[in-house]
Amino acid sequence: MEFPNCTVVDHPLVKHKLTMMRRTETSTATFRSLLQEISLLLAYEALRDLKVRDEDIQTPMAPMRAPMLEGKKLVLVAIMRAGQGILDGMLQLVPSARVGHIGLYRDPETLTPVEYYYRVPGQLADRDVVVCDPMLATGNSAVAALQRVKRSKPGSLRFVCLLACPEGLANLREHHPDVHVYTAAVDEKLNEHGYILPGLGDAGDRLFGTKT
Ligand SMILES: O=P(O)(O)OC[C@H]1O[C@H](OP(=O)(O)OP(=O)(O)O)[C@H](O)[C@@H]1O
Numbered sequence: 001m002e003f004p005n006c007t008v009v010d011h012p013l014v015k016h017k018l019t020m021m022r023r024t025e026t027s028t029a030t031f032r033s034l035l036q037e038i039s040l041l042l043a044y045e046a047l048r049d050l051k052v053r054d055e056d057i058q059t060p061m062a063p064m065r066a067p068m069l070e071g072k073k074l075v076l077v078a079i080m081r082a083g084q085g086i087l088d089g090m091l092q093l094v095p096s097a098r099v100g101h102i103g104l105y106r107d108p109e110t111l112t113p114v115e116y117y118y119r120v121p122g123q124l125a126d127r128d129v130v131v132c133d134p135m136l137a138t139g140n141s142a143v144a145a146l147q148r149v150k151r152s153k154p155g156s157l158r159f160v161c162l163l164a165c166p167e168g169l170a171n172l173r174e175h176h177p178d179v180h181v182y183t184a185a186v187d188e189k190l191n192e193h194g195y196i197l198p199g200l201g202d203a204g205d206r207l208f209g210t211k212t
């Protein structure tokens with residue numbers, strides 16, 4: 001199925017790492033390092049249109065004008081907790097990016113997000129903002145996070161996740177048709193508790209080892 005607001009990064013390396021992450025027997029340590037690795041690959045695709053500016057440099061052979069990223073224009077915003085895993089991977093690729101955090105958890109009964117923390121750099125007007133969270137399930141958390149960031153009128157806004165589903169993509173498209181999603185896969189559907197099927201379970205618990 002095609003989703004107009006979504007790019008599926010279906011590189012073989014991404015597919016392989018995602019399969020390893022899905023497996024029940026994958027340890028917390030392995031899950032964490034795989035999320036970092038896969039996020040780096042997702043970022044490669046999601047940041048394809050970042051602006052570069054030519055600078056005068058000197059190679060050992062000759063002077064030249066060469067493109068450099070305007071790194072400080074990028075703001076990476078992690079939805080806590082699990083977004084931290086994606087953030088860590090993306091920061092390896094763009095260490096000079098500014099960082100924001102939005103604390104949200106999903107009320108297990110209503111599946112609506114509850115905000116408990118917000119700290120994002122101000123002055124977003126000329127900055128490219130990437131909001132990240134591994135799971136786009138109902139999409140309610142992403143919709144709320146993007147709404148919050150939009151109050152600061154960012155120059156551009158995109159969303160990076162590990163796994164999406166049709167319900168979450170539809171919700172996001174309805175509320176934020178201007179925000180493009182980059183993901184490693186779009187799974188089949190949600191179950192009655194709002195979990196992605198086949199999915200990978202609770203991303204935060206798997207990343208931090210908090211499953212009881
Ligand atoms: O699309 P949604 O239906 O809103 O679900 C997605 C949210 O659920 C997970 O977080 P959770 O609320 O479990 O919090 P946690 O990261 O603290 O575990 C996930 O990391 C997303 O933030």
Ligand SMILES: O=c1cc[nH]c(=O)[nH]1
Pocket residue numbers: 135137194195196197199200201202203204
């Ligand atoms: O499948 C899901 C849905 C929401 N949050 C998760 O961590 N996993």
